[in-house]
Amino acid sequence: MDLLFKFIKSGRLLRITIFLFISVWYLGLSTPIILSSNGLYVLTPLIKKIYSNVCHQETYKCIFLGGQHFLVCSRCLGIYTGMLIFSGLSIFLGLKPKYIKRLLVFSLTFILIDILLYNIGLYKYSQYIAFVTGLFFGSVTFIYILNEFENYLLTITPFHEK
Numbered sequence: 501m502d503l504l505f506k507f508i509k510s511g512r513l514l515r516i517t518i519f520l521f522i523s524v525w526y527l528g529l530s531t532p533i534i535l536s537s538n539g540l541y542v543l544t545p546l547i548k549k550i551y552s553n554v555c556h557q558e559t560y561k562c563i564f565l566g567g568q569h570f571l572v573c574s575r576c577l578g579i580y581t582g583m584l585i586f587s588g589l590s591i592f593l594g595l596k597p598k599y600i601k602r603l604l605v606f607s608l609t610f611i612l613i614d615i616l617l618y619n620i621g622l623y624k625y626s627q628y629i630a631f632v633t634g635l636f637f638g639s640v641t642f643i644y645i646l647n648e649f650e651n652y653l654l655t656i657t658p659f660h661e662k
Contacts, residue, residue, distance in 0.1 A: 519587040532568040574627040578634025607637040
């Protein structure tokens with residue numbers, strides 16, 4: 501029983517659970533690519549409707565793979581990819597960077613600069629830039645949220661060291 505409490509207190513169970521949820525979310529946004537040659541492809545419009553609540557889904561801003569595109573734009577795909585990668589890494593590594601709030605502001609600034617420069621017409625939309633800025637933001641955001649959540653859990657868990 502003590503081993504179970506140590507496992508829970510270490511945060512590994514939380515991190516595995518978060519990784520599984522993010523993986524399911526990521527599989528969902530990849531359904532047109534995964535199911536393109538499968539009879540279940542008919543579910544894609546329903547799943548697309550679910551993701552329309554979190555992304556504008558403008559086709560020219562989506563990344564195509566094998567003739568099909570992800571159900572979110574390049575930037576959102578970058579955000580979710582960053583979260584997926586770092587949620588997996590968090591299971592094995594302690595992710596507690598010293599300047600996480602600064603990194604969060606810095607990553608958001610990159611996104612805002614990209615949006616501003618595109619909207620004033622300085623350059624055409626770049627899926628690559630959108631994906632990379634999203635990847636940076638998603639990674640940093642995941643680490644920040646995970647650390648805040650774990651700090652909160654430490655204050656409310658009834659498990660005490662003997």
